[in-house]
Amino acid sequence: MTQNAVVAAAPKKSIVDLVASKIHAFQERGEIHFPANYSPENALKSAWLTIQTVMDRNQKPALEVCTKDSVANALLDMAVQGLNPVKKQGYFIVYGKTLTFMRSYFGTMAVTKRVTGAQDIDPRLIFEGDDVDYEIRNGRVENLTHKTKFSNINNKSIIGAYCTISWADGRMFTEIMTWDEIQASWKKSKQNPDKEGSTHQEFPGEMAKRTVINRTCKAYMNTSDDGSLILKHFHHQDDVIAEAELEEEIAENANRERIDVTPAAEHVSQDTSGTQETKVGTKQGNQAPDKAREDTEKPSIDEMELNF
Structure with a gap:
């Protein structure tokens, strides 16, 4: 079964409950405290329902195209910041195979006040x-x-x-x-x-x-030197989105690359004026899709992605 098929078939328990247990561990260690009116469990359930309606630019469901790691981390970013998409405090957006959580300005204000x-x-x-x-x-x-x-x-x-x-x-x-x-x-x-x-x-x-x-x-x-978990995830969002946008751009450019079947990497032609024109072949371009796949591969969520 392909990775996409596994993600699409993954039950809610395998992702939502994994993130919920991670949040609970943060709470037990005293690394995070939520306002009295915020329930991370309820926010995660609402977010899961929202994600099921999210599509990529090709109108394919996010849960079919996105990696399990990115879905889990998008949920984690949202929950650690104490946000809820139902309150219009953020949105889930697909970049290639990566699902990201993007704060709205309501969400940014909520985290800043908190x-x-x-x-x-x-x-x-x-x-x-x-x-x-x-x-x-x-x-x-x-x-x-x-x-x-x-x-x-x-x-x-x-x-x-x-x-x-x-x-x-x-x-x-x-x-x-x-x-x-x-x-x-x-x-x-x-x-x-x-x-x-x-x-x-x-x-x-x-x-x-x-x-x-x-x-x-x-x-x-x-300007804050606070090393809190909330602040780390506040800044983490921009890094994740920037990386996902870059990976998506690399993959798109690789797919558009003209394929040159000529084995030589460079071709030198002589024009009528006697000057030489060097044309660089796209042999490396043929390898770009593989490189893009390598760049988008991530360790499992149990190994690294949730270990902030």
């Missing part, structure tokens, strides 16, 4: 004509003031955004982004934000707020 004890996370848009003043001290934005007029509010005149994390004791942390920086961030999205009718084009204000929220929360979390 880890830092922040009271509020407040995003604001800056429009043409607004008066924004602030100081930079030790590389941080301080004493920000923002004066605006109701007549300035227009999605077509957004020039920037900022977000402030605040604590009950009066501490604040603020990040500011220009419109160019926001759009540059959107270009990294696989949702094709430049397409006419996209969510980014239809609701630029709301999408800009989401972008600056994510930027601010990640920037503050990156």
Whole structure:
């Protein structure tokens, strides 16, 4: 039976219960504590139901194309961060054979508040004509003031955004982004934000707020030297997604590679001007699919993947 067939046929117990037992072990060792209103078992059950509806770009079910390791780790990332897809705190996305859990901005705010004890996370848009003043001290934005007029509010005149994390004791942390920086961030999205009718084009204000929220929360979390399990999984998400995207790109490029059956690796041809033109063959390209498969192979979840 192929690996994909095994994953598709794997009962819920073999994956969900494995992750649940791992979470329970973390709790017993005192490595993780959940809010009173969060049940990791219930969140895992809800997530499993959600995953069964997830498709890849070819409309194939995630549980048929994704490795068992990646499914388990996506569930683990979600549960350790205390998140639940039912609350729109994250989404499961397929990259090639890898299932990943991607936090929504709701999820990012929830984890940030939980880890830092922040009271509020407040995003604001800056429009043409607004008066924004602030100081930079030790590389941080301080004493920000923002004066605006109701007549300035227009999605077509957004020039920037900022977000402030605040604590009950009066501490604040603020990040500011220009419109160019926001759009540059959107270009990294696989949702094709430049397409006419996209969510980014239809609701630029709301999408800009989401972008600056994510930027601010990640920037503050990156300043923490906390080695907690939650923080490790908070940062782990970006690494997993970046690796999965790269593996998917390698596999796609390998499949598109033109096959050269000529045994020589290089061919030298003489043109009419007497100059030589060197054409590199694709002999190595023929091996790329195997290399891609090697790169995507992972140790079993019992051996490494769940040992964070």
